[in-house]
Amino acid sequence: MDQLLWRVLPLLTLLISFSLFFYLQSPIIKLPGDECSLLPYSHYWISSKRILTSQGFISGSVEINEGKIVSIVEGYGKKDNSVHQVIDYGDAVVMPGLIDVHVHLDEPGRTDWEGFVTGTQAAAAGGVTTVVDMPLNNHPTTMSKETLELKLEAAEDKIYVDVGFWGGLVPENAQNTSILEGLLDAGVLGLKSFMCPSGIDDFPMTTIEHIKEGLSVLAKYRRPLLVHSEIQQDSESSSELEGNGDPHSYKTYLDTRPPSWEEAAIKELVDATKDTRIGGSLEGAHVHIVHLSDSSASLDLIKEAKRRGDSISIETCPHYLTFSSEEIPDKDTRYKCSPPIRDASNREKLWEALLDGHIDLLSSDHSPTVPKLKLLKEGDFLKAWGGISSLQFDLPVTWSYGKKHGLTLEKLSLLWSQKPAKLAGLESKGAIAVGNHADIVVWQPEVEFDLNDDYPVFIKHPSLSAYMGSRLAGKVLDTFVRGNLVFKDGKHAPAACGVPILAK
Ligand SMILES: NC(=O)N[C@H]1NC(=O)NC1=O
Numbered sequence: 001m002d003q004l005l006w007r008v009l010p011l012l013t014l015l016i017s018f019s020l021f022f023y024l025q026s027p028i029i030k031l032p033g034d035e036c037s038l039l040p041y042s043h044y045w046i047s048s049k050r051i052l053t054s055q056g057f058i059s060g061s062v063e064i065n066e067g068k069i070v071s072i073v074e075g076y077g078k079k080d081n082s083v084h085q086v087i088d089y090g091d092a093v094v095m096p097g098l099i100d101v102h103v104h105l106d107e108p109g110r111t112d113w114e115g116f117v118t119g120t121q122a123a124a125a126g127g128v129t130t131v132v133d134m135p136l137n138n139h140p141t142t143m144s145k146e147t148l149e150l151k152l153e154a155a156e157d158k159i160y161v162d163v164g165f166w167g168g169l170v171p172e173n174a175q176n177t178s179i180l181e182g183l184l185d186a187g188v189l190g191l192k193s194f195m196c197p198s199g200i201d202d203f204p205m206t207t208i209e210h211i212k213e214g215l216s217v218l219a220k221y222r223r224p225l226l227v228h229s230e231i232q233q234d235s236e237s238s239s240e241l242e243g244n245g246d247p248h249s250y251k252t253y254l255d256t257r258p259p260s261w262e263e264a265a266i267k268e269l270v271d272a273t274k275d276t277r278i279g280g281s282l283e284g285a286h287v288h289i290v291h292l293s294d295s296s297a298s299l300d301l302i303k304e305a306k307r308r309g310d311s312i313s314i315e316t317c318p319h320y321l322t323f324s325s326e327e328i329p330d331k332d333t334r335y336k337c338s339p340p341i342r343d344a345s346n347r348e349k350l351w352e353a354l355l356d357g358h359i360d361l362l363s364s365d366h367s368p369t370v371p372k373l374k375l376l377k378e379g380d381f382l383k384a385w386g387g388i389s390s391l392q393f394d395l396p397v398t399w400s401y402g403k404k405h406g407l408t409l410e411k412l413s414l415l416w417s418q419k420p421a422k423l424a425g426l427e428s429k430g431a432i433a434v435g436n437h438a439d440i441v442v443w444q445p446e447v448e449f450d451l452n453d454d455y456p457v458f459i460k461h462p463s464l465s466a467y468m469g470s471r472l473a474g475k476v477l478d479t480f481v482r483g484n485l486v487f488k489d490g491k492h493a494p495a496a497c498g499v500p501i502l503a504k
């Protein structure tokens with residue numbers, strides 16, 4: 001018996017080695033590319049009765065090959081499943097993926113706050129196919145070629161959607177054009193600056209003089225400057241500035257940041273944007289006001305500048321359109337952000353301006369932190385971190401509240417895809433059109449869901465989001481980025497194959 005075993009054993013070893021060799025050589029082994037998509041093919045058709053193309057809604061099919069949209073055909077049900085790979089979505093809406101131009105991914109340096117993996121998985125789950133990352137809250141701040149390189153290194157193999165980057169305009173590089181040019185040459189899509197303290201020590205604020213320096217460089221590159229537009233007003237009584245009321249009451253915080261802060265910043269900015277008009281000394285430069293909250297005097301100043309022909313645009317965020325100061329519960333610091341959420345009549349005027357086209361686009365200003373710094377237990381509005389967590393909910397939140405204000409799907413897509421693509425200079429994104437990247441969200445506007453603990457949330461700290469606990473309309477089914485099916489039915493593709501977007 002023993003002898004037989006000794007004869008068989010070498011044969012058996014040989015057999016196992018052979019099969020192992022052939023197994024390793026065989027095509028069963030997955031190439032990394034296969035992991036990028038939940039689909040086993042790269043040439044296919046998407047069919048639906050509601051496809052929002054650059055020419056409006058059609059009932060029909062979109063042909064996708066190697067990441068691009070190669071044809072669009074009207075007529076639902078015309079594609080024969082036996083001849084083509086067809087994904088039939090019935091009457092679900094097929095729309096351009098959202099482009100969120102204001103996201104703080106916080107990596108490298110503050111990955112405990114958010115991160116490339118969690119942030120971009122949240123984006124994919126919410127139908128957001130491109131995010132543009134802010135230059136602060138990460139450490140070091142993105143303000144030079146070298147610090148952008150650190151970002152790019154940190155993002156490698158970690159991004160599930162495409163990611164572009166804004167660079168920081170801070171006093172140091174505003175006074176040193178070669179640093180600024182190095183940063184722009186390295187590919188940031190534009191710059192971002194603060195006219196008040198940013199809350200981050202290594203991202204100091206800029207004066208209007210620094211901003212003008214920045215604009216003169218940006219004019220040559222034809223890239224935008226995004227500005228956090230608030231200037232602290234010394235004329236405010238010091239008790240108001242410090243908030244001498246009850247720190248657990250939202251009203252106390254609101255009173256420390258009145259609309260006059262926004263108005264003061266925008267007054268200085270529109271004085272500078274005069275020169276961005278055709279023939280002006282800053283022609284080619286563009287100012288984009290981020291997260292406008294004040295829908296009165298500040299908005300009027302921008303409307304006037306636009307009428308004159310200045311190169312200026314505005315975004316607001318879902319939280320300013322959804323919440324109102326009167327409704328924010330005591331101690332609920334999840335709602336703290338800057339500029340602050342104001343009263344319901346301000347909110348209604350923001351909706352009006354959005355639907356009339358005076359506000360150009362929407363963004364999330366997704367800016368989380370660690371629960372400890374949000375002071376959820378203490379409920380101190382004056383000391384808590386200011387920032388809203390919302391990236392995954394851009395689409396359902398805008399739709400749930402928007403449809404009550406008369407928002408159409410076409411307008412929704414203009415505000416979340418087409419206009420953001422234009423701001424960031426993303427020529428092949430923002431619309432379902434032949435030749436564009438196949439960046440697509442498939443969703444059901446009519447389906448409602450509860451955002452509770454059972455809901456698959458991918459942002460790092462769901463407990464920080466003021467949207468948790470609400471009932472929303474607009475369920476995301478599938479998300480495609482450059483033709484890769486990156487999210488389906490609550491699951492992500494195994495590999496992170498988003499692409500860093502660099503300006504040329
Ligand atoms: N640093 C930072 O993310 N700040 C953001 N948070 C906020 O509420 N407004 C901002 O500008």
Ligand SMILES: [Zn+2]
Nearest residue numbers: 228290291338
């Ligand atoms: Zn800001």
Ligand SMILES: [Zn+2]
Nearest residue numbers: 102134365367
């Ligand atoms: Zn921000």
